Amino acid sequence: MFIKSFEAENGPAAIGPYSPAVKLGDFVYVSGQLPINENNEIDESIELQTKACLENMKKLLATQNLELRHVVKTTVFMTDLADFDKFNEVYAQYFEKPYPARSCVQVAALPKGAKVEIEALVIDTLVYEANMKNKSCSGCQGSDCSGCR
Template identity: 45%
Template sequence: MKKVIASTEAPAAVGPYSQAIALGNFLFAAGQIPLDPSTGELVGTDVTAQTERVCQNIAAVLKANGMTFANVVKTTVFLTDLANFALMNAVYSRYFTEPFPARSTIQVAGLPRGSQVEIEIIAAAE
C-alpha cells in the first residue's frame, strides 16, 4: 500500500502531487527545486546556492520517511544549462557519497519558478 510522505521542512506541494510516496521499501520523491519551505520563495541566484537548497529539501523529505542520502539509489538532475554541471556537481557530491546512486542529468528548456536546477530521487530502505 502506498503512503504519502510529507515534511514541513521541505516546500509543500503546489499542485496535484505529493512530496513523496513510500511503497514497500521504496521512496519515490517529486523533484525538488530551490524553494525556501518557510516562505515558498526561490532561493539563490546561481546554481551553487540553488543546488544547496535543493539538497536541503531532499534531506527533509528523506528524513520524513526515516531515510538519509545513503538510501538514495537513483537521481535525476534537471539543469537549464549544462554549462553549470560542474558547479551543481560540486554541491551534489557533498550530499551524495559513495557508493553513489545511479544518476541521469538532463538539460531542459525551463524549470518551475525560473529555477536553474531540479533533482528528483528514488530511495530504498535496506
C-alpha cells in the first residue's frame, strides 16, 4: 500500500479507529490534534489547550523529521469563537511567515470536552531542500538564478 500511517511514541494515542497521521508521497495529513497534555489530561484554558494541540502536532511531525514550517494548511475547530483572539496569540508563537493557510470553525462539541482541535496538511519538502542545498541554491526562484533551474 502507498499510504504509511504513523504516530508519536510520546504523543497521545488515537481515541478511535483512525491514524494520527498518514503520508502519501510528499503529502502528510495530520488528524485533528486534541489538547491532551503530557499528563494525559486536558487543561482548562484555551491558551494551554492551543499549546497542547500544537505541541502534539510537533511531536507527530518530528517522527518524520518534519517541523511546523512544513505545515501548509490547518483547520481549527473551536467550541467558542469568543476565544479566537486568545487562540491566535498562542498560534502565532508556533508559526512564522509565510503562515499556513487556515480555516477556523465553531462546532457544538469536541471529543473529551476539548475547546479546540487542530488538523493539518503538511508537505514533506526535505528531499527538495537537500537538493537545493547541494546546488548552493537559496530557493529564490528568480528568473536570473541559475541554481534553481
